[in-house]
Amino acid sequence: LRQWLDATAARSWRARVGDTTVGILWGVIEGGLSPELAEQITLGQRRLRGHLLSQSLASHSGFPEAASQQCLRVTRIAVADHARRLGVGRRLVAKARQAATKEDLDTVGTSFGGSEELLQFWRACDLAPVRLGLNQEATSGEYPLQMLNGCSAAGQHLVERLQQRLAEHWPTLLPLAWPALNLRLAAALSAELPATSCLSDDDRRDLHSFAHGHRGFLLSLPVLRKTCAVQGVPLWLQTQDELLLWVAAVQQQKSWPTLQGQGLCLGQRDGEDRLRALVRQLLQNGPEL
Incomplete structure (x- = not known):
């Protein structure tokens, strides 16, 4: 006082x-x-x-x-x-x-x-x-x-x-300094930051290959991370059921055993399948990439 x-x-x-x-x-x-x-x-x-x-x-x-x-x-x-x-x-x-x-x-x-x-x-x-x-x-x-x-x-x-x-x-x-950051807070902060990325034709092709083909998650991770910083994407992600899985796997880059232990997926195959489905929705119904 x-x-x-x-x-x-x-x-x-x-x-x-x-x-x-x-x-x-x-x-x-x-x-x-x-x-x-x-x-x-x-x-x-x-x-x-x-x-x-x-x-x-x-x-x-x-x-x-x-x-x-x-x-x-x-x-x-x-x-x-x-x-x-x-x-x-x-x-x-x-x-x-x-x-x-x-x-x-x-x-x-x-x-x-x-x-x-x-x-x-x-x-x-x-x-x-x-x-x-x-x-x-x-x-x-x-x-x-x-x-x-x-x-x-x-x-x-x-x-x-x-x-x-x-x-x-x-x-x-985010993956190095804030591993224990609440996932919803991480998503909300991502949506508050200005966009810093624009995707190239090559990036969009990789996204399509991940969403509709069998391109591996690890090979797709660089473009998935880049997509997080595209205008409108973080805000769109906040409306999706797989938001927490995306933040933990793509942005915080947690291991599949860790994600499974947190109840975010049943394992790597299940997690990748759900992320592929999410990217398909992004390409079809999300903001312009």
């Missing part, structure tokens, strides 16, 4: 029904560091107390602008039980964004233990995912997910670049 009320960088908003408080948002202004200090943080040569989100995006995502720009990081949101699911939290975030814009801040952001439900909430508040931490939090067991919304033109440009960079790194890091 003392940290909250005494901090000059703290900002707070209260939602009321009459005289009754039903929600509180606590935020803190981070960043605004000199370009020289921001560059040192990006290089891993300096680390400051505070500035959790700004510093993380500079040092881990590699963008010194994240530390030199000013960000309102939402630290906590609390809504009374009887007032939940009524949009109170979203309205608090909207008011915080309006105030951040008037105060000439560049971004509004947050960092939390990633879950599908929280991702949906923050997306409803117009924040975009820009980074997923590499280490699971000790308290929640989840990977920290960081999301951002641009208030200024510079802030909007930073959000776009952070999202594009995450999308480019996503296919490589």
